[in-house]
Amino acid sequence: MTSFTTPHLKLTHAGALQLLTAAVAKATAMQQPQCIAIVDDGCNLLAFLRMDGAKVLSEKSALHKAMTAASSRVPTGNTAVDLETRLALATGGQVTNLKGGLPIVVDGHVIGGIGVGSGTGDQDREVANAALAALAALAGARTFE
Amino acid sequence: MTSFTTPHLKLTHAGALQLLTAAVAKATAMQQPQCIAIVDDGCNLLAFLRMDGAKVLSEKSALHKAMTAASSRVPTGNTAVDLETRLALATGGQVTNLKGGLPIVVDGHVIGGIGVGSGTGDQDREVANAALAALAALAGARTFE
Amino acid sequence: MTSFTTPHLKLTHAGALQLLTAAVAKATAMQQPQCIAIVDDGCNLLAFLRMDGAKVLSEKSALHKAMTAASSRVPTGNTAVDLETRLALATGGQVTNLKGGLPIVVDGHVIGGIGVGSGTGDQDREVANAALAALAALAGARTFE
Amino acid sequence: MTSFTTPHLKLTHAGALQLLTAAVAKATAMQQPQCIAIVDDGCNLLAFLRMDGAKVLSEKSALHKAMTAASSRVPTGNTAVDLETRLALATGGQVTNLKGGLPIVVDGHVIGGIGVGSGTGDQDREVANAALAALAALAGARTFE
Numbered sequence: 175m176t177s178f179t180t181p182h183l184k185l186t187h188a189g190a191l192q193l194l195t196a197a198v199a200k201a202t203a204m205q206q207p208q209c210i211a212i213v214d215d216g217c218n219l220l221a222f223l224r225m226d227g228a229k230v231l232s233e234k235s236a237l238h239k240a241m242t243a244a245s246s247r248v249p250t251g252n253t254a255v256d257l258e259t260r261l262a263l264a265t266g267g268q269v270t271n272l273k274g275g276l277p278i279v280v281d282g283h284v285i286g287g288i289g290v291g292s293g294t295g296d297q298d299r300e301v302a303n304a305a306l307a308a309l310a311a312l313a314g315a316r317t318f319e
Numbered sequence: 320m321t322s323f324t325t326p327h328l329k330l331t332h333a334g335a336l337q338l339l340t341a342a343v344a345k346a347t348a349m350q351q352p353q354c355i356a357i358v359d360d361g362c363n364l365l366a367f368l369r370m371d372g373a374k375v376l377s378e379k380s381a382l383h384k385a386m387t388a389a390s391s392r393v394p395t396g397n398t399a400v401d402l403e404t405r406l407a408l409a410t411g412g413q414v415t416n417l418k419g420g421l422p423i424v425v426d427g428h429v430i431g432g433i434g435v436g437s438g439t440g441d442q443d444r445e446v447a448n449a450a451l452a453a454l455a456a457l458a459g460a461r462t463f464e
Numbered sequence: 465m466t467s468f469t470t471p472h473l474k475l476t477h478a479g480a481l482q483l484l485t486a487a488v489a490k491a492t493a494m495q496q497p498q499c500i501a502i503v504d505d506g507c508n509l510l511a512f513l514r515m516d517g518a519k520v521l522s523e524k525s526a527l528h529k530a531m532t533a534a535s536s537r538v539p540t541g542n543t544a545v546d547l548e549t550r551l552a553l554a555t556g557g558q559v560t561n562l563k564g565g566l567p568i569v570v571d572g573h574v575i576g577g578i579g580v581g582s583g584t585g586d587q588d589r590e591v592a593n594a595a596l597a598a599l600a601a602l603a604g605a606r607t608f609e
Numbered sequence: 610m611t612s613f614t615t616p617h618l619k620l621t622h623a624g625a626l627q628l629l630t631a632a633v634a635k636a637t638a639m640q641q642p643q644c645i646a647i648v649d650d651g652c653n654l655l656a657f658l659r660m661d662g663a664k665v666l667s668e669k670s671a672l673h674k675a676m677t678a679a680s681s682r683v684p685t686g687n688t689a690v691d692l693e694t695r696l697a698l699a700t701g702g703q704v705t706n707l708k709g710g711l712p713i714v715v716d717g718h719v720i721g722g723i724g725v726g727s728g729t730g731d732q733d734r735e736v737a738n739a740a741l742a743a744l745a746a747l748a749g750a751r752t753f754e
Contacts, residue, residue, distance in 0.1 A: 178334030178458040179425050180516065182327045187633070187660045189323030198622070216361020217520050218665050222657040225622045230653050245521035257562075257585075263552035264525040264560040280324050313323040325661065332488070332515045343477070362665050363520050367512040370477045375508050390666035402707075402730075408697035409670040409705040 183283040185214055189309065190221035193278070193288055196308030200301045201225060206293040208301055209236040212278075214286045217241040217268075225292075232291035234267075239275030239289030239298075241268055247284045249318050250275035251295065274298025276306060279316040328428040330359055334454065335366035338423070338433055341453030345446045346370060351438040353446055354381040357423075359431045362386040362413075370437075377436035379412075384420030384434030384443075386413055392429045394463050395420035396440065419443025421451060424461040473573040475504055479599065480511035483568070483578055486598030490591045491515060496583040498591055499526040502568075504576045507531040507558075515582075522581035528558055529565030529579030529588075537574045539608050540565035541585065564588025566596060569606040618718040620649055624744060625656035628713070628723055631743030635736045636660060641728040643736055644671040647713075649721045652676040652703075660727075667726035673703055674710030674724030674733075682719045684753050685710035686730065709733025711741060714751040 190212045201208040207227035212220045217240075224233060242250050251273035253261065258271035273295030278286040288305055290298040299318075309315035335357045346353040352372035357365045362385075369378060387395050396418035398406065403416035418440030423431040433450055435443040444463075454460035480502045491498040497517035502510045507530075514523060532540050541563035543551065548561040563585030568576040578595055580588040589608075599605035625647045636643040642662035647655045652675075659668060677685050686708035688696065693706040708730030713721040723740055725733040734753075744750035 176333045178331055178337060178454060179328045179428075179430060180331050182329045183324045184327045184661075186323055186325050187658055188321045191658065192323060194626075214361060215520070216359060216363050216665075218361050218659070219657060219668055220659050222654055223622055223626065224653070224655050226619075230651070233654055241521060245519040247519075259549060260552070260560060260562050261525065263549065263557045264528045264562055265521055266524065266557050268524070269521050283324075285324060309323060329516075332513055336513065360665070361520075363514070364512060364523055365514050367509060368477055368481065369508070369510050371474075375506070378509055386666060390664040392664075404694060405697070405705060405707050406670065408694065408702045409673045409707055410666055411669065411702050413669070414666050 183280055183285050185220060185278060185285045187220065189313065192312065193305040193309055194221050194223050197288070197290060197301050197305040198223065198225060200304035204297060204301070206297050208290050208292045208298065209233050210301070211236040211240040211289045212286060213237070213240045213244050215244055215284055217244050220286065228292040235270065235272055236274070236289040236291035238268055238270045239272055239291060240287040241289070242270050242287070243275035243277045243289065244284065244287030245269070247277050249277070249299070251299070274302055276302045276318055278306065278309070280313055328425055328430050330365060330423060330430040332365065334458065337457065338450040338454055339366050339368050342433070342435060342446050342450040343368065343370060345449035349442060349446070351442050353435050353437045353443065354378050355446070356381040356385040356434045357431060358382070358385045358389050360389055360429055362389050365431065373437040380415065380417055381419070381434040381436035383413055383415040384417055384436060385432040386434070387415050387432070388420035388422045388434065389429065389432030392422050394422070394444070396444070419447055421447045421463055423451065423454070425458055473570055473575050475510060475568060475575045477510065479603065482602065483595040483599055484511050484513050487578070487580060487591050487595040488513065488515060490594035494587060494591070496587050498580050498582045498588065499523050500591070501526040501530040501579045502576060503527070503530045503534050505534055505574055507534050510576065518582040525560065525562055526564070526579040526581035528560040529562055529581060530577040531579070532559050532577070533565035533567045533579065534574065534577030535559070537567045539567070539589070541589070564592055566592045566608055568596065568599070570603055618715055618720050620655060620713060620720040622655065624748065627747065628740040628744055629656050629658050632723070632725060632736050632740040633658065633660060635739035639732060639736070641732050643725050643727045643733065644668050645736070646671040646675040646724045647721060648672070648675045648679050650679055650719055652679050655721065663727040670705065670707055671709070671724040671726035673705040674707055674726060675722040676724070677704050677722070678710035678712045678724065679719065679722030680704070682712045684712070684734070686734070709737055711737045711753055713741065713744070715748055
């Protein structure tokens with residue numbers, strides 16, 4: 175029988191604040207201020223914080239990293255070089271291959287994405303993953319090494 | 320205990336096609352071609368059809384009606400006059416008070432919105448509601464008189 | 465004698481739905497959910513469907529593939545490397561060289577374009593061509609290998 | 610003597626999170642989920658949260674309320690009727706006269722703005738002011754009745 179609806183999970187704002195708090199703690203420990211964006215699985219903004227000293231223009235790249243990870247369901251940074259510019263141009267910059275975007279996965283549901291920007295790509299990704307690790311401890315979110 | 324995720328329903332593409340088909344049938348019976356847009360609860364496009372003879376520029380208004388209904392969770396057309404222009408301007412036209420947008424509600428979950436445009440406001444709304452009635456028969460969607 | 469009008473063919477919404485249905489069938493068989501966009505020869509949206517599990521951000525790239533194919537009258541993906549970025553930038557991303565866009569050609573008339581996105585470029589193109597094959601069987605549309 | 614720099618205060622991310630937390634507490638007590646945006650005095654986003662059940666499309670209006678209040682240094686909602694549409698049009702909707710935006714003022718410095726949206730204008734403003742009251746208790750921020 176055809177199904178017209180399907181069950182899904184949504185990230186709550188409590189969950190989003192938890193991710194934000196854990197990302198800030200990690201970035202503070204690393205002494206690298208960050209912009210942190212969290213979107214739902216529809217790529218709409220759920221939570222955002224720009225830390226003291228983070229780059230103003232990283233707001234947009236952090237957001238686009240979060241959107242890309244939520245949409246593609248994999249970490250950003252692994253797209254083939256010949257594809258990434260085309261995808262960025264075709265989507266008005268929303269799809270980015272900058273490192274630092276990770277999907278938020280709970281119980282097999284992709285419920286959003288987190289994007290971090292202002293440090294190096296590796297620092298950004300480390301902060302994003304630390305946030306997921308905090309959610310993993312509380313709600314079983316998947317992390318990425 | 321704080322909850323970091325919450326269960327939700329999603330509209331499937333089969334459900335979206337069902338809505339589209341029912342809207343086309345109603346618009347055909349009324350001899351008023353229409354643009355029909357269906358968005359999910361994140362206001363992202365799920366399905367669209369512009370019928371033969373429908374207005375090209377109604378694509379955008381149909382989309383914005385669907386987005387407004389999905390976001391506000393009530394039919395479009397009832398906002399106070401002094402508010403509607405402000406809301407439209409503050410959202411780049413995404414929030415509209417044109418008649419013809421209805422939320423898609425199943426089991427108490429708002430899972431999206433349908434927006435219809437190209438006829439009069441009353442015709443648009445009649446077609447949107449006929450689509451919901453078809454989904455109601457199959458999946459218990461709520462209709463609006 | 466100078467002629468002030470010229471006969472043309474237009475794709476109907478029945479034709480667009482046929483393309484959509486065939487694309488969904490192929491994508492389902494390939495187990496690769498897709499975003500499918502169909503535009504007329506004015507590059508205006510005629511029909512769209514985002515399948516369950518397709519990428520949200522592929523809505524825009526699928527649309528731009530369809531627009532590019534309808535406008536250029538050839539499949540996307542073959543523009544010279546030194547041109548493609550310039551064309552994308554000059555058109556705000558509407559012209560894309562991502563694979564997966566095909567012109568809809570009937571009786572020598574380019575009557576629109578179909579764009580598919582969410583899989584690999586080859587998968588996207590395969591689905592677009594399967595849709596054209598279904599229209600070819602019914603209305604003599606041209607396919608592309 | 611001409612002075613080439615002038616001392617200024619900046620809102621920290623700790624202050625922004627404090628505003629966010631207080632706004633969430635008030636909105637929860639009122640049982641009206643809200644979108645809450647906090648910008649600095651350059652109108653750049655510092656912090657954002659969309660609460661469970663808040664309208665997706667209120668993200669943009671909450672942001673514009675915050676920007677308008679930070680820029681104009683007065684609460685939104687008091688612009689003369691004949692001016693407000695012109696201002697909105699001239700700024701692409703960034704200047705809004707929707708209620709719910711308040712400047713963040715500490716020691717006579719306007720250090721940003723808070724914008725709240727998803728409820729009625731009065732509810733939005735009440736939540737924004739409750740957030741300022743929490744900051745007033747801690748850092749002497751000005752409130753608006």
